[in-house]
Amino acid sequence: MIVRDALPADALAVAEFQTRTWDECYAGLVPDAFLRAQRVPERLARWTETLVTGARECALAEEPGSGEVTGVVSWIPGEPHWELRSLYVAAHHRGTGLAAALLLRAVGERPAQLWVFRENLRARRFYARHGFTVVPGSDHLDAATGVPEVRMSRS
Ligand SMILES: CC(C)(COP(=O)(O)OP(=O)(O)OC[C@H]1O[C@@H](n2cnc3c(N)ncnc32)[C@H](O)[C@@H]1OP(=O)(O)O)[C@@H](O)C(=O)NCCC(=O)NCCS
Known part of the structure; x- marks a missing residue:
């Protein structure tokens, strides 16, 4: 697998x-209306802006040869914590x-934080294995989806 920086030209592949x-992952967790409203064109517009402006750092994994995207990560460097924005x-x-x-490509082993859907147990377990713990009292409703999410942090 090749892991490399995402470029503006990758916006469509990342959006798809x-x-x-x-x-696949969030049906039943995120309201259908949200999933129906957020299709490739909407996501393409946001990813194009993100990748052109560099508002977030972004890397992707792709199959050598076919170039098929197999993973995407985005993050924002900061102090004292880096923010993992998507994985x-x-x-x-x-x-x-x-x-x-x-x-590792995104935040290394630095102090970092992220938001994760409260019921996304697989992701929470993955982050826990990488040193993240839930910030007590951080439960809130994600503004975009209305789905409960929690903050996880690593120091
Ligand atoms: C979250 C994600 C990046 C983690 O990568 P992954 O390759 O699945 O992670 P791993 O398999 O290494 O670890 C997942 C852990 O959850 C466990 N797990 C697997 N399925 C599970 C389930 N349905 N419920 C709870 N735990 C589960 C695994 O056993 C493993 O735990 P362990 O290391 O203690 O054995 C990946 O699952 C993913 O892309 N999910 C969809 C998108 C997503 O949810 N992204 C996170 C947004 S914040």
């Missing part, structure tokens, strides 16, 4: 990958270590 991952791995690459490689 993110849309597939949300449909997605294709279904057939979960449990392989690719997610860990992308996390």
